[in-house]
Amino acid sequence: MAEREQKKRSAPRPQEKIEESQATNESGEALKAELDDLLDEIDEVLETNAEDFVKSYIQKGGQ
Amino acid sequence: MATPKIVGIETEFGIMVRGTAEWNPVSASSLLINAYVGADVGSLDERSAPVAWDFIDEMPGADAREGMAPDYAMPPEVETHLVNAVLTNGARYYVDHAHPELSTPECRDASSVVIYDRAAELILIESMRAAGKLLPEGQEIIIYKDNSDRKGNSYGCHENYLLDRNLPFGQIVHGATTHFVTRQIFTGSGKVGSELPGIGVGEITYQLTQRAEHFEEEVGLETTLKRPIVNTRDEPHADSQKYRRLHVIAGDANMSQVATLLKVGTSAIIFAMLEDGAYDHPLIIDSPVQAMHAVSHDLTLQKPLTLEDGRTATPIEIQWSLLEQARAWADRHGLEAVGEDAGKLVMERWEQALEGLESDPDSMASTIDWVAKLRLLRGFVDRHDCDWNDPRLRALDLQYHDLRPEKSLARRAGLETIVSDHEAQQAVTEPPLDTRAYFRGRCLEKFPDNVVAANWDSIVFDVGDEPLRRVPMLEPARGTVDHVGSILDSSETAAELLEKLGA
Numbered sequence: 001m002a003e004r005e006q007k008k009r010s011a012p013r014p015q016e017k018i019e020e021s022q023a024t025n026e027s028g029e030a031l032k033a034e035l036d037d038l039l040d041e042i043d044e045v046l047e048t049n050a051e052d053f054v055k056s057y058i059q060k061g062g063q
Numbered sequence: 064m065a066t067p068k069i070v071g072i073e074t075e076f077g078i079m080v081r082g083t084a085e086w087n088p089v090s091a092s093s094l095l096i097n098a099y100v101g102a103d104v105g106s107l108d109e110r111s112a113p114v115a116w117d118f119i120d121e122m123p124g125a126d127a128r129e130g131m132a133p134d135y136a137m138p139p140e141v142e143t144h145l146v147n148a149v150l151t152n153g154a155r156y157y158v159d160h161a162h163p164e165l166s167t168p169e170c171r172d173a174s175s176v177v178i179y180d181r182a183a184e185l186i187l188i189e190s191m192r193a194a195g196k197l198l199p200e201g202q203e204i205i206i207y208k209d210n211s212d213r214k215g216n217s218y219g220c221h222e223n224y225l226l227d228r229n230l231p232f233g234q235i236v237h238g239a240t241t242h243f244v245t246r247q248i249f250t251g252s253g254k255v256g257s258e259l260p261g262i263g264v265g266e267i268t269y270q271l272t273q274r275a276e277h278f279e280e281e282v283g284l285e286t287t288l289k290r291p292i293v294n295t296r297d298e299p300h301a302d303s304q305k306y307r308r309l310h311v312i313a314g315d316a317n318m319s320q321v322a323t324l325l326k327v328g329t330s331a332i333i334f335a336m337l338e339d340g341a342y343d344h345p346l347i348i349d350s351p352v353q354a355m356h357a358v359s360h361d362l363t364l365q366k367p368l369t370l371e372d373g374r375t376a377t378p379i380e381i382q383w384s385l386l387e388q389a390r391a392w393a394d395r396h397g398l399e400a401v402g403e404d405a406g407k408l409v410m411e412r413w414e415q416a417l418e419g420l421e422s423d424p425d426s427m428a429s430t431i432d433w434v435a436k437l438r439l440l441r442g443f444v445d446r447h448d449c450d451w452n453d454p455r456l457r458a459l460d461l462q463y464h465d466l467r468p469e470k471s472l473a474r475r476a477g478l479e480t481i482v483s484d485h486e487a488q489q490a491v492t493e494p495p496l497d498t499r500a501y502f503r504g505r506c507l508e509k510f511p512d513n514v515v516a517a518n519w520d521s522i523v524f525d526v527g528d529e530p531l532r533r534v535p536m537l538e539p540a541r542g543t544v545d546h547v548g549s550i551l552d553s554s555e556t557a558a559e560l561l562e563k564l565g566a
Contacts, residue, residue: 034477039442041475042459050458054213057461060088060161062075062218063286063312 065335065400066306069169069225069498069539070176070327074316075162075218076187077207077464082199088161093146095163095204096156098193099186100148114507116147116155117516117523120300126284127232127297127307149517151492151508152182153500160287162218163187163206168500169519169539172402173328173409174481175495177320181482182490184208187466189491208316209464210273213457215258217277219286220316222327225539226307227338228299235309236282236293237347238337242330242385243292243313244348244355245378247272248364249416250326252315253433255440255451255460259356267360268451269440271433273315275359281351286312292351300519302537309334313355318464318473320481321430325416328401328409332389335400341392346381347371362437364420379421386413428477435476436463502542505551506560513557526558534564 047053078095080086100113145158153168165186167179187206194204211217226235251271257263258276270276283291296310311330317323336342348354349369357366358378367375376384389410398406412430419427427434440456449455463472494504499520506522507514515531516523524532536542547564554560 035438035442038439038475038477039446042439042443042472045462045470045472045475046455047458047462047470051454054454054457054461057077057079057207057212058214059077059212059216059218061216061287062160062162062164063221 064396065338066225066227067540068331068335068401069171070173070331071167071169071223072176072180073164073166073221074183074208075159075164077209077212078163079205080202081205082202089158091204092158092161092163094197095190095194096146096148096158098197099190113148114511114514115516116149116157117518120518120520122298123296125297127295149507151504152490153494153504160218168494168504169498170495171497172405173324173331174405176327177324178482178486178490180323181320181487184466185487185491188468191467206466207461207464208318208466210315211254211258213254213256213258217274219312220314222311222314222330224309224331224334226309226334228305228307230338234337238333238342238344239293240281240351241344241346241348241381242333244351244358245381246329247275247358248378248382248420249431250314250317250322251359251433252317253436255457269362269437270359272359275355278313278352278355292355301539317432319430319432319435319478321412321479322432324409324481325412328405329413331401332409333385336389336392339392339396341396342388344385344388346376346384364424379417382417386417429479435478436460439472439476496544499536499539499542501544502536502547509551510557524557524561526561532561
């Protein structure tokens with residue numbers, strides 16, 4: 001749908017761009033650390049014997 | 064002006080019993096709900112009968128398309144013999160099709176629905192705990208807020224919207240189809256693999272929604288077989304001369320509160336636009352059923368859908384143009400129909416969701432369920448160096464929806480919450496102030512011994528003298544704290560209440 005008017009967004013100035021990318025790196029690392037913690041927790045609480053658990057999850061159809 | 068978009072959500076939950084091979088879902092669902100309702104009125108020993116649902120106005124077989132119901136369309140059965148309770152927050156809690164189901168009270172706007180949807184989760188969590196006390200040692204009932212067992216069996220999370228009866232059904236179908244197919248990009252709660260016959264996990268490792276693949280028709284009355292994108296059940300539960308209730312079966316149950324806000328809020332806006340004659344959307348999707356599946360299967364969000372006029376557009380492009388029209392509608396008509404504050408919030412969040420999905424879908428991991436779940440799955444695959452066939456990924460997929468706080472992965476996924484614990488806890492027992500649910504809930508709380516039965520649009524009282532007295536509530540926006548709060552507060556007895564109401 002090429003004729004759709006693109007939403008107008010003002011381009012950030014170069015200085016802002018640099019700051020933004022530094023911030024992105026920092027927040028990227030924070031996110032990765034957070035995901036690691038999260039995966040540790042998932043390893044702890046994830047149902048043991050996943051195969052049986054998944055197989056046994058059978059529901060009757062509803063609406 | 065558009066009819067106030069009073070809304071509610073009904074969720075059928077997945078249920079499983081651990082610790083025994085001998086269980087059936089109907090008995091387990093009954094035990095779960097009875098345990099909760101019993102616990103609600105005191106100790107289990109002195110459990111009194113919960114207020115029953117009144118089926119007098121139920122007619123799920125009525126079709127919105129006058130004279131158009133095909134002969135094979137069998138009206139769905141109403142299961143009157145199963146557990147069916149009305150709660151003091153105005154909700155209905157019952158067993159339906161072998162699942163526990165909870166219908167929120169009628170809410171005035173999307174923000175209120177999010178609170179009552181969270182309250183519903185708390186009610187199910189408390190039910191699991193209460194049921195645990197009744198079950199033999201070592202057994203446990205587990206509830207999942209999902210829509211599919213990933214083996215071809217689906218159960219719904221339905222939305223309900225109050226609409227003007229004068230809005231022609233054909234227009235509703237037009238607007239609703241376009242929105243329901245494309246809103247999946249932010250309403251999907253994610254699923255590992257595919258349930259369509261002949262598709263292996265190698266072809267579709269993961270998709271946006273749980274529900275899309277269970278849709279086979281464009282428009283119809285069915286809800287359990289050959290599900291239609293637009294459901295024609297015509298059961299207004301209100302003054303049928305003035306109102307219609309659009310029963311929407313095309314969405315996923317969301318763990319993300321923001322996703323629930325968007326699912327209900329954007330749809331309410333689309334329906335208000337239709338009523339105001341402000342929906343003028345030229346983009347009509349060709350073959351909507353195939354498009355619904357295609358959108359769910361496309362993790363890139365980039366694949367264009369074919370339109371009826373031969374052009375193409377991506378779901379994000381279609382959503383942008385809906386949002387632009389919504390803005391124009393809001394400028395002209397205001398947001399009163401969808402609630403001022405909730406409407407503003409939904410418009411902001413709608414724009415943020417589209418911007419995020421367009422520039423970097425991963426950035427929406429705290430608000431959109433399918434993105435949040437995909438982040439966990441990808442992280443798991445990287446860490447354990449496993450492939451997408453690994454049963455642990457399917458376990459993770461299911462456990463995302465586990466409502467047990469100690470097991471729920473959605474609870475751990477870093478989802479943004481927009482409902483405070485206090486608001487949610489309060490909504491477990493107290494009704495919304497601004498719909499007729501207020502009257503229902505307060506009557507149940509104040510005069511439990513006199514309320515014989517209740518349903519969406521009436522309450523039946525027994526005040527000792529014959530006959531029973533039915534108080535109709537055909538106006539969903541009446542019966543609010545403003546209308547009846549002081550009458551309820553000042554009535555010592557149900558008889559006094561009825562006298563003051565002139566019933």
